[in-house]
Amino acid sequence: MKFKQMVNPAKGLGAVMTGLVLMGTGLSVQAATDEYLLTVTRPNQLHVIDTKTDKLLRSCDVPGTFGNGGIASSPDGKVAYVMTNKWEDVYGFNISDCKIVFSMKQSTPMEQVKSIISMTVSADGKELYTVQNPVKLHKDHFEAIQPRLAVYKTDDGLNAQPVRTYPVDRRITKLGFIEKTSEVILGGGDIKAIDTTNGKVRTLAKLQNWDRSPEGWVPPDAFAMHTMGEHIGEYIMPYFTIKWNGEPGDMEKAEFLWGMTKVDTKTGDVTTGEVLPFEFIVFNWVTDPNDEDIVYGSFNQLSKHNIKEGKTLAVHPMPHTYYNINMLEDGSKIYVGGTSSDISIHDPKTLKKIGSIKLAGDMSTSDLRIAKVQR
Amino acid sequence: MKNRSMKRVLRFGGAVAFLGFASTVSAIDGPQIIKENCLLCHSETGKAEAPFSRISQQRKTPEGWQMTINRMKSQRGLLLKPEDERVLIKYLADTQGLAPSETADFRYVLEREPNVVEQNVPEHLASTCMGCHSGARAGLQRRTTDEWQKLVHFHMGQVPSIEYLAGHRDRPWFQIALNETSTQLGEGYPLVTKAWDDWKAAPKAPLNGDWVMSGFMPDKGEFSATVSVMPNKKDEYTLLVNGYYANGTKLTGSGNAKVFAGYEWRGAVVIDGRKMRQVFAASEDGQSLSGRMFLKNDDVIGGEVFAKKAGKSPVIVSVSPTYIKQGTTQTLKITGSNLSEKISLGKGISVEGVVSKTADHMLVKVKADAKAMVGDRTLAVGASSLDAALAVYDSVARVDITPGESIARIGGNGGPIPKQKSIYRAIGYAAGADGKPGTEDDLKLGYMPATWSLKPFDAVAEEEHDLKYAGKINAQGIFTPGDAGLNPERKMSTNNVGNLAVVGTVTEGGAAVSGEAHLLVTVQDFVKELIQ
Incomplete structure (x- = not known):
């Protein structure tokens, strides 16, 4: 039930920096950072929201048909890469003026290529990665072929082409980038990492192929529809499993459990294990920047949990479904969004609603991401 | 009288489009329509027994072919004249259809019967396909293994999120579907079967003539009717329906029917001003029709229909109600044709007399003795009989x-x-x-x-x-x-x-x-x- 705790040096450093702010040096990273909330609504617009005022700053028209509304931010926060056109194309927007500074189309007349959520940017901002799921378009039939990691150079500008590709597993969703090892995290049936220079893949955490007996456990359903975690540099792949305390299939004795594989995107440190009893559906999770044992979840409710103790601390019913959730770096506000056209703002201590941002269209499955821009 | 009715019916017939009823006639036949419209993508194989790529490796119901052509039109740019489409569906359903025995287990889905809980679906099909489809969707197709595999690849292109769906993403869905499910489908539902070869070669009974029909409509109740089926052109018929609901109200209607693969009856009728659809299967001997009739615009509102061909000898189609309580008197409606008044219901049931008689039914008053044995009775009307027609009971438990x-x-x-x-x-x-x-x-x-x-x-x-x-x-x-x-x-x-x-x-x-x-x-x- 419990996470194996790991020491996180980067976290310690953050605490020191916060201390500096309190001492009034004015030199802290946080003090010099503006955080912008990014999301996409139908029909197809990228929205930039100032988290200081929680006001919409600008909306950028995204070319093509709405896709999944996936967003990846450049590390300097200045460019937002948006996946569009039914999961096929990516456009990079300068978030200060909506200028399109990057674009790529994955499909060709001979090949239909979709990326299911999978998009991330390297820590230096020079490369953008997608996992491509290609289907060859023969004259009278389709042929699904092996998925691949595609590497694009962000300064190739418009109509960029992949500079490298490497074969990867099927069913990959959420990607992340490990700064220390320059690997892309591949969230699929198992959690793996691929070296972006040579395509070498290693396993970070076995999930569907874990070593537990089927008499004792149901193989996990690991799935992520959204990417977040940038507020503290964390990648979370949640999963659901059942522990059979009696005979397999004996629901009376069974335990329904949430598990999480967490990757520290700075160091690559991995923790994995069951963390909470399954009480209700949570679509996405984020960790409290000030207490790594505390997570918040969104769906039909906003909820707060202690994953060290395996306890639900608070549940705040929501007026409708919100797929998505994110937080500011200092942990002062929770943003709950996706699905419909309003972003609900909450106090992490009490989960009470403290504000709302109304958008012109539905967010549907769109990401809700934080871009951190140094002043 | 009959001629006047027929003219009215024929005028009406032109306005109905249900698996292709229309007056315009195509100038070319099925293979020619394929050659002229489909070869931009499909290719000719050079093999007489399977002349076209993909198309010749599959067998489907008329609805199955209609769906394929709909998809080709909406997503692959096929432009087909309506009259050619009708000819093509008929050609494909007749020459690459399913035998009666191959559709027997899956009639409900063709009949659009609501709320069927499918039983005994093979596990491989249930876990791979039934998150979205009925088991009947696969069961009503026949393909080579290679074609079943191409169908899996098609799904990957058409529905790219398919392997990410709940119930799919916790396993290597694509690999299972391609390597295991397709193989099992190729074995269970293969392109070449004796059943189809035999049925294709068998002579098909014409379905014209007079029929006696018994059925149910949820908002009107049970009904009986005579249906005059008149040949129009090959496999197409004009219908006149005359009958009664259980409360004695008259029922009248008319329409058309088209028969595919020698037994798949698809009718479009207007009964008492309401547009209805008939999805029936003719028995292999052409002597009975069974299936479902429903409102065109509200297919849940419909019910079972059974009809037998009327001939010189008496025919019993149904009895209603199907029960009688010990010690009570009951009026039974016996639906059939040429019904004689020599009626017997076995021990403990006495027939008190015929109340009324029409071309399609007879109302009979019967009495059950207080001590009549509980159980099913066979109804005999003259030389004709119906097993388990009436149940004698003590109380509803x-x-x-x-x-x-x-x-x-x-x-x-x-x-x-x-x-x-x-x-x-x-x-x-x-x-x-x-x-x-x-x-x-x-x-x-x-x-x-x-x-x-x-x-x-x-x-x-x-x-x-x-x-x-x-x-x-x-x-x-x-x-x-x-x-x-x-x-x-x-x-x-x-x-x-x-x-x-x-x-x-x-x-x-x-x-x-x-x-x-x-x-x-x-x-x-x-x-x-x-x-x-």
């Missing part, structure tokens, strides 16, 4: 509501998708020899009149006030769901969905016996297909 598991869907309210109703009937049982209801020896009595009510299915449904919002049931057992769209009165402004129990109560001699069915009122079906 159990009532089952059918369907036991059901779904209705909210709709309407200005939206493009109409409400999907659900319909219920009560089936009575006597306790049988052991005196205990719910045991194997219970005696099925048949459909009984019932009163209808709803209640919350569980505590959650009660707390959410589902009963108030999800819909209403009428005296005929027809449930009409609530309006579509968000309802601000409800928690999270949710739709008028609900989880209900349908209660049907049969009252007999002051004693009420109830049965319950489960009804889930859910959201609209946004992807409704000819074969679900």
